[in-house]
Structure formats: structure tokens, C-alpha cells
Amino acid sequence: xxxxxxxxxxxxxxxxxxxxxxxxxxxxxxxxxxxxxxxxxxxxxxxxxxxxxxxxxxxxxxxxxxxxxxxxxxxxxxxxxxxxxxxxxxxxxxxxxxxxxxxxxxxxxxxxxxxxxxxxxxxxxxxxxxxxxxxxxxxxxxxxxxxxxxxxxxxxxxxxxxxxxxxxxxxxxxxxxxxxxxxxxxxxxxxxxxxxxxxxxxxxxxxxxxxxxxxxxxxxxxxxxxxxxxxx
Amino acid sequence: xxxxxxxxxxxxxxxxxxxxxxxxxxxxxxxxxxxxxxxxxxxxxxxxxxxxxxxxxxxxxxxxxxxxxxxxxxxxxxxxxxxxxxxxxxxxxxxxxxxxxxxxxxxxxxxxxxxxxxxxxxxxxxxxxxxxxxxxxxxxxxxxxxxxxxxxxxxxxxxxxxxxxxxxxxxxxxxxxxxxxxxxxxxxxxxxxxxxxxxxxxx
Numbered sequence: 001x002x003x004x005x006x007x008x009x010x011x012x013x014x015x016x017x018x019x020x021x022x023x024x025x026x027x028x029x030x031x032x033x034x035x036x037x038x039x040x041x042x043x044x045x046x047x048x049x050x051x052x053x054x055x056x057x058x059x060x061x062x063x064x065x066x067x068x069x070x071x072x073x074x075x076x077x078x079x080x081x082x083x084x085x086x087x088x089x090x091x092x093x094x095x096x097x098x099x100x101x102x103x104x105x106x107x108x109x110x111x112x113x114x115x116x117x118x119x120x121x122x123x124x125x126x127x128x129x130x131x132x133x134x135x136x137x138x139x140x141x142x143x144x145x146x147x148x149x150x151x152x153x154x155x156x157x158x159x160x161x162x163x164x165x166x167x168x169x170x171x172x173x174x175x176x177x178x179x180x181x182x183x184x185x186x187x188x189x190x191x192x193x194x195x196x197x198x199x200x201x202x203x204x205x206x207x208x209x210x211x212x213x214x215x216x217x218x219x220x221x222x223x224x225x226x227x228x229x230x231x232x
Numbered sequence: 233x234x235x236x237x238x239x240x241x242x243x244x245x246x247x248x249x250x251x252x253x254x255x256x257x258x259x260x261x262x263x264x265x266x267x268x269x270x271x272x273x274x275x276x277x278x279x280x281x282x283x284x285x286x287x288x289x290x291x292x293x294x295x296x297x298x299x300x301x302x303x304x305x306x307x308x309x310x311x312x313x314x315x316x317x318x319x320x321x322x323x324x325x326x327x328x329x330x331x332x333x334x335x336x337x338x339x340x341x342x343x344x345x346x347x348x349x350x351x352x353x354x355x356x357x358x359x360x361x362x363x364x365x366x367x368x369x370x371x372x373x374x375x376x377x378x379x380x381x382x383x384x385x386x387x388x389x390x391x392x393x394x395x396x397x398x399x400x401x402x403x404x405x406x407x408x409x410x411x412x413x414x415x416x417x418x419x420x421x422x423x424x425x426x427x428x429x430x431x432x433x434x435x
Contacts (some may be wrong), residue, residue, distance in 0.1 A: 159359045159405050161252055161326055193331075193357070194397040206405045213326050213361070213407040216271070217253045220307055220324065220379075224255050 016064050019073045021135045026072075027059045038127035045112050045128055046071060047103065071108045075116055079132055082117050083147040084171040088178045090114045120144075148172045156180050157191040159206065161213040173214050177207045235333065235387040237262050243330060249387075250328040250359075259381060266340060266381035267362055268324035272408035273311060274300040275319050286412065288420045288427065297411045305378045313348075313366070313374040320409035323362035324379060331357045331393040335385040337364075343382050346374055350383055357396030360406040 026042065030049065034042070043050045046068060049058075058068050081089050090113075097110040107113075120129055133144055148171035155162045156176060164170055180188060185198050235243070240260055243249035251265065259266040276284075281294040300320070305311055313319060329335060335354040338344075347370030354362060364383060368374055376382070397404075402413040428434075 158328075160250055160328060161407075163252070192397065193395055195395060196397065196400045202400075202404060209360070209405045209407045213252075216407070217326070221253050221255070223307055224253075 016073075017139055018076055018132075018135055019064060019069050020062065021139065022072050022076070022131055023058075023062065023069055025131065025135070027055060030055055031059070034127070041126045041128060045075070045108065045116065067105050070106050071103065074107050075113065075128070076132060076136075078113050078117050079120060079129075079144055082120060083144060085174050085178075086146075086148065087117060087121055088175055090117055091178055091182065148175060151176075154191070155214075156207065156210050157188055159192045159210070161210050161217055164214055164218040167218075170215060170218060173211050177211045180207050233389045234263055235389065240265065240387060243333070248330040249333065250326075252326045254325065255379075261384070264384040264386045267337075267383050267385060268379050269311075269364070269376060269382045270322040270324045270361060270408070271305055271307065271378055273303050273305070273319055273321050274409045274411065275303060276317065277301045286414045288424045296415070300411055307379045309378050311376050311378060313368045313376055315368055315371050315373060317368050319366045319368075320411075321364040321366055322407070322409050323364060323383070326359070326361050326407065327354075328359040329354060329356055329387075329396075331395060332390045333387050334390065335387050337362065337383050337385050340382055340384050346370060348374065348382075354385070355396055356390060356394040359396075360403065361408070363403070363406070363409060 026049075030039070030042065048054050048067065058066065063069060064073075078089055093110045093113055099114075100110040103109045103112070108116075116128070119126060125133070136142065136144055147168060149166055149168035151162075151164075151166075151169045151172055153162045153176065157180065162173060162176065164173065181203060185203055188194075188203070189198055237260055240249065244251065244254075254260075255268070259268075276299055279298045281298055283294075284296055284299045285294045286296065303311075307324075311319075334356045337350060337352045337354065339348055339350050347368060349367050349369055350364055352363065352365065362383075362385070402416055403410055
């Protein structure tokens with residue numbers, strides 16, 4: 001667990017460094033001339049780059065809070081999170097932004113963010129994904145990879161905390177919770193023996209509580225067993 | 233019929249009775265299971281409200297939650313319990329009871345002797361951490377350890393299954409203490425009407 005928290009710290013400290021390198025390399029390569037497919041991909045993710053004058057402005061005026069830098073950072077954050085929660089961030093984004101198709105000064109469009117992460121998870125790396133992965137590796141010496149270990153359980157459906165034995169499985173609890181939340185609540189009710197009609201408040205509460213207790217139990221058992229094994 | 237140790241173990245093995253985590257099998261005694269003090273607490277505090285309004289007149293003007301404060305400890309840390317204080321705590325263990333078993337809770341003798349009391353029944357089919365409504369009846373403060381086995385549950389069988397979730401429940405799969413939902417008691421709407429009628433209140 002500590003290892004991943006350390007990774008998180010390192011990456012978060014280096015977030016601006018990653019943004020800056022991706023920013024500068026994209027601008028330089030665009031100006032030097034990119035093959036059409038790569039250029040079109042960039043224009044899809046950053047539509048304002050299609051205007052040559054904007055590229056000049058961005059080149060001269062780097063600022064971590066300009067639109068291009070902020071969008072690069074957002075894509076990076078999505079990519080980073082997907083290591084732990086896979087495509088769950090897509091569900092959340094679609095929920096809070098109602099599948100927004102346009103970008104803002106601070107955020108890329110949700111549609112593009114979802115495509116970006118899905119392409120990554122489906123291993124369909126285009127120019128931009130490859131760019132991020134090379135830059136991240138260069139700066140942090142770490143690869144973007146799947147860090148949530150899959151496990152199968154139907155404990156939540158039986159209203160029980162999941163039994164987690166590996167710290168990497170802790171990340172999967174979030175994915176499992178989303179699966180239950182997005183799944184068929186009638187099936188959940190049937191498995192759990194719930195006869196009344198559940199609403200979103202009930203399901204949300206159950207999933208949230210069970211994730212919390214699953215994590216809590218993992219920590220408690222780890223601490224207990226570690227001390228016991230030392231025969232204090 | 234009270235469940236014996238063997239019967240409790242059989243039910244656990246068959247996954248009819250779930251206790252998670254069960255740190256030590258020795259928590260299961262001849263006729264009861266010891267449960268540990270959990271990490272979360274709701275403590276009564278002096279708030280801007282003059283009293284806790286658990287009456288039919290509470291229209292959420294004086295929410296009960298404003299008289300409680302949440303606090304959390306880690307396993308092995310301590311919690312100071314003041315005289316005459318009521319504290320809502322939870323068991324460290326999350327439990328799920330079979331449909332034909334209910335449990336009665338009491339304080340373990342060692343803690344009873346210190347002036348602590350608890351009393352509760354857990355219904356068949358209940359799942360969640362056990363709510364521990366603790367009162368320090370002593371005249372002096374008590375320092376308690378999170379994770380200590382403080383209460384015991386005795387388990388009894390019913391002749392017929394009972395489904396805990398046949399109706400909406402105020403408390404579902406709770407994993408930390410939850411404020412009293414007394415204001416949600418359905419009878420209040422009738423009692424309120426009677427009170428209004430007897431007091432000639434027409435609005």
C-alpha cells in the first residue's frame with residue numbers, strides 16, 4: 001500500500017513537470033510537422049490547436065493554468081486514476097457532466113476524456129497516449145499500468161464486506177462498488193433477500209458502507225496479524 | 233433455544249452466521265460471542281439547542297444530529313468516557329445473522345463492574361456493525377481501548393424464519409454509529425394529530 005501511496009506522491013509532485021514536457025513536445029512536433037493521423041488526433045483532443053496562431057501564442061506563453069496546460073493535466077489525471085479505478089472515472093464524469101461534448105477553459109470535453117481512457121484500457125494507444133507514457137516514464141521511471149488486482153466476490157450482493165487479502169485488491173473495491181451500483185438492483189435485492197423496493201439512496205448507502213468496512217477490515221486484520229506474529 | 237459454542241461454529245462454517253473480522257476464535261465462548269469496541273463514536277455535546285428533541289414536535293428545527301459530534305480512533309487507541317455520558321459506538325465486527333436467529337447484547341462482566349451498561353436486541357437477518365449505545369454510570373471517567381472485547385452477544389433460535397428486510401429499514405448495513413432516527417417513527421403522525429385535536433390546533 002505504502003508503495004502506491006509513494007508513487008502517488010511522486011507523480012503528483014511531478015504533475016506540472018509532466019504537463020510542461022508534454023506541452024512543449026506537442027507544440028514543437030506540431031510546428032515541425034506531424035503525420036496527418038497524429039495531427040488529426042491532437043485536433044480531436046485539443047480542437048484549438050487547429051488554429052496556427054493559437055499554437056504560436058501557446059508556444060510563447062507557457063503557463064500551467066492556460067487552457068492547453070490545464071487540459072493536458074486533466075488527461076494525465078484521468079490516465080493516472082485509471083490505473084487504480086479503470087473506467088469508473090468515466091461513469092462518474094458522465095454522471096456529473098451529463099456526457100458534456102464541449103470543452104471549457106479548464107477541462108477537456110467529457111466525451112474526449114472518456115475516449116482517451118477507453119483507448120488506453122483497450123490498448124489502442126495513439127499519438128497522445130504514447131506521448132504521455134514516454135514522458136511519464138522519462139520523468140518518474142514508472143510505467144502507467146493496471147494497479148488494481150481483480151478479484152471475484154459476491155459479498156456485496158449478500159450485504160457483506162469483501163474479504164481483501166492483497167493491498168492491490170483494495171483498489172478493486174471501488175470498481176466492484178461501481179459494478180453493483182450500475183448493475184441490476186432487483187438482482188441485488190433478490191440475492192440479499194430485500195423485499196421492499198430499493199431506491200438510489202439505499203443502494204448508495206449499502207455500497208458505500210460495504211466498501212468502507214472492507215477497507216477497514218483489511219487494515220484491522222493486517223495490524224492484528226502483524227503484531228500477533230511478533231508474539232508480543 | 234440458546235446457541236451453544238458448537239452450534240455457533242457450525243453456523244459460521246456454513247456461512248449462515250457471518251462475523252467479519254473475527255480476530256480470535258477465542259471470542260466465541262460456550263454460550264456467547266464477545267464483540268469488540270469499534271473505531272467510530274458519536275458523542276453528545278452541548279449545542280445551541282437547549283435539549284435533544286425526540287418528541288413528536290421535532291420538525292427538524294432542532295435536529296438530533298446537532299447534539300452529537302463524530303470522532304474516530306484507530307485500533308489500539310483509547311477513548312475517554314465521561315460520567316453520565318451517552319456515547320454511540322459500533323462493534324469492530326460486522327455481523328450478519330441467520331433469518332431464524334436473534335441476539336441479545338449485554339456488557340461483559342469486566343466492564344459492567346466499571347459502571348458501563350448496554351442493552352440491545354439484534355433482530356434475525358440483521359446485517360451491519362452492532363450499534364453499542366453505551367452509558368457510563370460511574371462517577372469517574374473511564375478510559376477505554378478501541379478493539380477491546382467489551383460486549384457479549386447471546387444467540388437464540390426462532391422456530392420460524394423472519395426476514396429483516398421485508399420492509400424498509402432505518403439502518404441498513406451500517407458500519408459506524410448512526411444518529412437516532414426516532415423522528416422517522418411512523419406513529420408520530422397519528423400522535424401529532426391527537427395532540428393537535430386535543431389542543432384545538434387547526435393548522
